[in-house]
Amino acid sequence: MSKGEDTFKKIIAHCKEYGFIFQSSEIYDGLSAVYDYGQQGVELKNNIKDYWWKSMVQHHEEIVGLDSAIFMHPTVWKASGHVDAFNDPLIDNKDSKKRYRADVLIEDHIAKLEDKINKEVKKAAKRFGESFDEAMFRETNPRVQANVKKIDDINARFVPAMEDGQLSDLKKLIEDLEIACPVSGSRNWTDVRQFNLMFSSQMGSTGETASTIYLRPETAQGIFVNYLNVQKTGRKKLPFGIAQIGKAFRNEIVARQFIFRMREFEQMEMQYFVRPGQEADWFEYWKEQRMQWHLALGIPEELFRVHKHEKLAHYANAAVDIEFDFPFGFKEIEGVHSRTDFDLGAHQKFSGKKLQYFDPETNDSYVPYVVETSIGLDRMFLAVISHAYREEKLEDGSERVVMNIPPALAPTKVAVLPLVKKDGLPEKGREIFDRLKYDFMCQYEDKDAIGRRYRRHDAIGTPYCITIDHETLENDTVTIRERDSMKQERIPAERIAEVVRQRVVVRSK
Numbered sequence: 001m002s003k004g005e006d007t008f009k010k011i012i013a014h015c016k017e018y019g020f021i022f023q024s025s026e027i028y029d030g031l032s033a034v035y036d037y038g039q040q041g042v043e044l045k046n047n048i049k050d051y052w053w054k055s056m057v058q059h060h061e062e063i064v065g066l067d068s069a070i071f072m073h074p075t076v077w078k079a080s081g082h083v084d085a086f087n088d089p090l091i092d093n094k095d096s097k098k099r100y101r102a103d104v105l106i107e108d109h110i111a112k113l114e115d116k117i118n119k120e121v122k123k124a125a126k127r128f129g130e131s132f133d134e135a136m137f138r139e140t141n142p143r144v145q146a147n148v149k150k151i152d153d154i155n156a157r158f159v160p161a162m163e164d165g166q167l168s169d170l171k172k173l174i175e176d177l178e179i180a181c182p183v184s185g186s187r188n189w190t191d192v193r194q195f196n197l198m199f200s201s202q203m204g205s206t207g208e209t210a211s212t213i214y215l216r217p218e219t220a221q222g223i224f225v226n227y228l229n230v231q232k233t234g235r236k237k238l239p240f241g242i243a244q245i246g247k248a249f250r251n252e253i254v255a256r257q258f259i260f261r262m263r264e265f266e267q268m269e270m271q272y273f274v275r276p277g278q279e280a281d282w283f284e285y286w287k288e289q290r291m292q293w294h295l296a297l298g299i300p301e302e303l304f305r306v307h308k309h310e311k312l313a314h315y316a317n318a319a320v321d322i323e324f325d326f327p328f329g330f331k332e333i334e335g336v337h338s339r340t341d342f343d344l345g346a347h348q349k350f351s352g353k354k355l356q357y358f359d360p361e362t363n364d365s366y367v368p369y370v371v372e373t374s375i376g377l378d379r380m381f382l383a384v385i386s387h388a389y390r391e392e393k394l395e396d397g398s399e400r401v402v403m404n405i406p407p408a409l410a411p412t413k414v415a416v417l418p419l420v421k422k423d424g425l426p427e428k429g430r431e432i433f434d435r436l437k438y439d440f441m442c443q444y445e446d447k448d449a450i451g452r453r454y455r456r457h458d459a460i461g462t463p464y465c466i467t468i469d470h471e472t473l474e475n476d477t478v479t480i481r482e483r484d485s486m487k488q489e490r491i492p493a494e495r496i497a498e499v500v501r502q503r504v505v506v507r508s509k
């Protein structure tokens, strides 16, 4: 097992042990790729939502919120292209009976070649030290060049095969690359078939009156069909945005990697409506803004990278993924897409209703262009906890697991801990807890030795522990212990809120 896999397993176990995430319907052996958030998880999730909502809606006066229904008129999904084109190409291995996404098998193969290139570059950087010219090395090293050529050759076949839905070409590529099933090791593949990812059900009584209804695969369409309602009632001028947080559903073929790829998940999406011709500038603006949003949490920059799409979705004229270095490697956490007027134009056509904006500056009516930012809430959650999870060896030889969650996102901000459960300390602790609970999510705990209580709060990422001791009764001071440094300081009880507030607020974009 690789180090990453090992860490990932520990993170999953930790999430269960401390009430962050449970398998859905666990007592019935679970439901694949569906998860429930426990008492710590729901707080962390709410804090991520709050951070996103504040930075998008509260800090941008031209962006407003929306909460549209999950069920939408079935024609919405015809217009958006999801009924016809929201497919994944699937392939089965006849020996292991395992099902894969054909495109993912090929992408994984490309990722391995990229890894080889990066290893080569790293080795050379070490060898040459400060005089190392990376660009020159990449251009001239024969081994790097050979792998670059392999990747280019694969893409030259892969991209058109995906764009044109040429399933037999995908199968041929898998065969030519000699890709084997990771489980059986064999290359005994079925043909590639298309598989629509939308969940459907029937609305209304069965029989003639019932119609097919879909669980939305993205929240964006609720924004598109409401854009004129919001624009008119909110008297919005371009550019303006609409933000929404909500559930989305996809019948994923490959449901692996914990909450990375779920069948029911949450998205935080924002559509920014702009004048046609200005979308490229806004696309750059939002790419930059979204990266700053991630970095403002204090997560190191090297854990993010931007990946430009070679193969564009049916609605986009430019797109990037913001990728995060998860324990299983760099993978998409957020997409920024320039969606042109594809969606509004299609809804105009299918609904027969005009969806044009009257621009008072140009005296002209037109369908706006859209730049979208779309982040998976659950993937953001996974990024935060993957980065946060630490196993530390302490000076006294003991060990601790600490969740280095950015304080602004931590489920509990303050734990109030009387040193012993007697001598009036619990009463004093309760008094302090009752004052703080209106400002912060707090926990009061008086069971177990103080050291064990500190460890428990380290494990759920509580940034501050307040200890009430006998001195507190004499002079109304407490000790405040900071999670990461474990340093303790004595401060007047009346200053607790001020000290905590300094660190638990993100001053972000």
Ligand code: GAP
Residues within 6 Å of the ligand: 217, 218, 219, 220, 250, 252, 259, 260, 261, 262, 263, 265, 266, 267, 269, 332, 333, 334, 335, 372, 374, 375, 376, 377, 378, 379
């Ligand atoms: N409206 C555009 C859209 O939905 P997407 O790239 O398909 O674009 C956006 O999805 C984000 O939603 C992704 O970057 C990812 O974070 C999240 N996401 C997509 N599918 C997911 C899944 N099965 N499980 C968890 N998150 C998912």
